[in-house]
Amino acid sequence: MTMITKRVEVFRRYWPLLEQLVMKDIKLKYRRSFLGYLWSILNPLMIMGIMMLIFSNMFRFDIDNYPVYLIIGQTIYNFVSESTNQAMWSITGNAALMKKTYVPKYIFTLSRITSSFVNMVFALGAMIIVFFVCRVKFTAFMLFIPVILAQVYLFALGLGLFLAQGTVFFRDIQYIYSACLTAWMYATPIFYPISQLPERLAWLIKHVNPLYSYITQFRVIVLEGAFPDGRLILYGSAMSLLMLGAGSWVFMKTQDKFILYI
Amino acid sequence: MNKNENYAVQVEHAVVRFNMASERIDNLKEYFVKLMKGELMFKEFLALQDVSFQVKKGEAWGIIGTNGSGKSTLLKLICGILKPFKGKVEICGSIAPLIELGAGFDGDLTARENIFLNGAVLGYNKYFMQKHFDEIVDFAELWNFLDMPIKNYSSGMAARLGFAIATMVRPDILICDEVLAVGDYAFQQKCERRMSEMRKQGTTLLYVSHSMDSVKSVCDHALWLDHGVVKMEGDVGLVGDAYMEMLR
Numbered sequence: 001m002t003m004i005t006k007r008v009e010v011f012r013r014y015w016p017l018l019e020q021l022v023m024k025d026i027k028l029k030y031r032r033s034f035l036g037y038l039w040s041i042l043n044p045l046m047i048m049g050i051m052m053l054i055f056s057n058m059f060r061f062d063i064d065n066y067p068v069y070l071i072i073g074q075t076i077y078n079f080v081s082e083s084t085n086q087a088m089w090s091i092t093g094n095a096a097l098m099k100k101t102y103v104p105k106y107i108f109t110l111s112r113i114t115s116s117f118v119n120m121v122f123a124l125g126a127m128i129i130v131f132f133v134c135r136v137k138f139t140a141f142m143l144f145i146p147v148i149l150a151q152v153y154l155f156a157l158g159l160g161l162f163l164a165q166g167t168v169f170f171r172d173i174q175y176i177y178s179a180c181l182t183a184w185m186y187a188t189p190i191f192y193p194i195s196q197l198p199e200r201l202a203w204l205i206k207h208v209n210p211l212y213s214y215i216t217q218f219r220v221i222v223l224e225g226a227f228p229d230g231r232l233i234l235y236g237s238a239m240s241l242l243m244l245g246a247g248s249w250v251f252m253k254t255q256d257k258f259i260l261y262i
Numbered sequence: 263m264n265k266n267e268n269y270a271v272q273v274e275h276a277v278v279r280f281n282m283a284s285e286r287i288d289n290l291k292e293y294f295v296k297l298m299k300g301e302l303m304f305k306e307f308l309a310l311q312d313v314s315f316q317v318k319k320g321e322a323w324g325i326i327g328t329n330g331s332g333k334s335t336l337l338k339l340i341c342g343i344l345k346p347f348k349g350k351v352e353i354c355g356s357i358a359p360l361i362e363l364g365a366g367f368d369g370d371l372t373a374r375e376n377i378f379l380n381g382a383v384l385g386y387n388k389y390f391m392q393k394h395f396d397e398i399v400d401f402a403e404l405w406n407f408l409d410m411p412i413k414n415y416s417s418g419m420a421a422r423l424g425f426a427i428a429t430m431v432r433p434d435i436l437i438c439d440e441v442l443a444v445g446d447y448a449f450q451q452k453c454e455r456r457m458s459e460m461r462k463q464g465t466t467l468l469y470v471s472h473s474m475d476s477v478k479s480v481c482d483h484a485l486w487l488d489h490g491v492v493k494m495e496g497d498v499g500l501v502g503d504a505y506m507e508m509l510r
Contacts, residue, residue, distance in 0.1 A: 017382035024379060028370050100361045102342035103383060172290045256345045260280060 010104055017103065018111050025115035040122035045129065048074060055191050063193055065223060071130050072218050073190035075123055077211060080156050081181050083116030087160025088167050088174060095262035105255050106248070109164045113157045120149075131222070141221045144228075148217050151240045155210055158243030161251040168254070168261050188212060210239035269354060270435050270466040271317040271340055276349035278310040278335055278490075309335040311490045312349070317483075319354075319434075322467035324477035324498055326505050327487035333470045336487065337361060337439050340468065355434025355466070358384060360425065362439070369413030373404060373423060376412050380427045394430050401456075402426040418445055429456050435466045454480060474502055 030036040048071045055061060055070070063069050090108040091098070098105065131138075166173045188211045194202050205212050213236035217228040310332045317323055325333045338344045339351055341359040366383035367376045377398055381391040399405055402422040412420060422445060429436065436457070445453065457480055461467060471477050477484065477498065484501035486494040494501050 013385045014382075016387040017379075017385070019388075020379045020382040024368060024371060024375070027375070028368075031370070097366055097383065099338075099343065101359045101366065101383060102357075170290050170293065259344055 014104055014107050018107055018114070021107070021111035022115045022118065025111065026118060029115075029119070037122065040119055041125040041129070044071065044075060044078070044123045044126040048126070048130070051191060061192055061196070065134050065136070067130050068134050068136055068223060069219065070191055071127050072222060073188065073215050075120060075127060076152060076215050076218065077185060077188055077190050078123075079116060079120040079152060080159075080211060081185070082119075083113045083156045084160050084163055084177075085181075086112040086116055087156075088163040088177065090160070091164045091168050091258060092262055098259065098262060105258060106161065106251060109160050109251075110157065113153070113160045116156075117149075117153050136222055137225055139221070139225045141225065141227050144221060145218065147233075148214055148221075148236070151236045152214050153240075154244045155214075155240035158240065158245070158247030161247035162243075165251045165254045165258070168258050184209070184211070188215065190215070210236060210243075213239065267354065268318055269316050269352075270319045270321075271354075271468070272350075272352040273316070273336075273340070274314050274350045274352075276310055276313045276339060276346045276351060277308060278332075278339060278344055279347040280307045280309055309490050310339065313487075313490070313492055314349075315485055315492065315495055317466060317468070319466055320461070320464050321483055322461055322469065322481040324481035324484040324502075325468065325470045325487065326474070326477060326484055326502070327493075330489075331487040332490040333487055334361065334439055335490075337437050337468060337470060340435075341437060353435070356385075357435045357437060358428045358431055358433035359437045360428050360439065361437065367412045367420060367424070370411055372409045372411055373415070374408045376423070377427060380424070381431070384428065384431055386431055390431075398423075398426045398430050401430070401452075418449070421445055422449055425453055425456075429453075429460060432460070432463075433465065435468070436460060437468045439470045440472070450476075474506060478502055 030039060033039060035042065048067060051070055051074065052067055056066060087109045090112045091105060094108045097103065163173060163177060187205055187209055189197075189205070194205065194212070197205070213232050217232055217236060220226055220228040220232075313332075313336065325336060327333050335344065337359070338361065339346060340353065341357055341361070342351075342353075343359075343361075366380040368379060371379065377395065378388055378391050381388075399408065402419075402425075404419060404423060407415070407419065412423075415423075425445075438457070454476070457467060457469075467480070469477065469480055481498045483496065484498040484505075485492060486501050486505050494504055
């Protein structure tokens, strides 16, 4: 019990640092760019436009409201891929600081994931524009979207913690992970409907790929105007808590050794 | 030894171990090759061996010794950056580490933004930093360069800002590792004045410097480390003279 209160105490003491680090990432991301924060909205729109051109001319899928379908999958996947890639370097990248002063190490990983999350919240602006253009009906079910985002956030945080500690000891992880991310992108129904896959593959994706759960929850709400299946929500939340638990456990186990390797 | 409130720092039989692998192993292939050969945890190196000492509140200790004698390791141990392999370290009060000035600076941010960032690294919130903002910039004498990115600062300017921030926060324990060497003479004098001012208010000081005059003027006690072992401790005059004698 004292252990937990101590942890909370430390976290509260370093809350301003978390705030500062997140602000720093956001400020620096667009410093010296002419349009600044607007890029957070423009960039997803541009990528969505290109993907739409490709997939409605070169490969055709029979999906209603394809732009909406696409941008939801793309936003969620991009957040997970960008945030974990950033988090992977959060410990090694702040080595100078960690060698010179004591700071709880998870703060750096947490701040990376959080700044990517803030960036995704900006990107929701692009999504809303697409919703308006495609005449999506706004329903009360949409109030559930923050819960979906929270699931994705915790999942990414767990994965980020795991990658961050791994990278300290083995720099190989970056290459392995970038290959994994490509595989993961194709194994997630971002631009194709899952019904198009062979049954066994579809079953596999539904049961081992948590991104499927998050994206589908989101799409059901927006495209069908219905509340997602309870099992889907349960599975998605369980996966994110599991990932967070596993990631933090490994991180805590190894963090005292970081200083000898960075 | 029981925990005594009179002590700011208690180090008991501390051992710090490094794995001095001939090169760093940070990829999987090498890891497995070394694992197969049974070479993973070989050559261990003890940076500190069975170091014990106590610092009472309000004392100022100079830590002296040749290069590689474990001075910085000891300071890092006290700050909590390193964990002891064996032994115990107990700290009573808040610490401001000045192991390298401006370690918490981000080169792309302006000085103004960095003041808040560095304050947060030391565990202080924005309101506290806002309140002391003017005082910090006054001390660092950097009013004209506030909105310039730190990467364009000279090392002396960055050091001034770092020192100003770290000493502004009024820690219970101040740890200084060879940081004033980059500042010019006038600024070094100013820093020494600031340190003795803080000492009068009860701040405990741990100070590493190769300049024996500086140690003697700032500290009242000294600890002489030699290859990770305490060679001598006690009054700064006695220890300092013995150390200088050895060097000669």
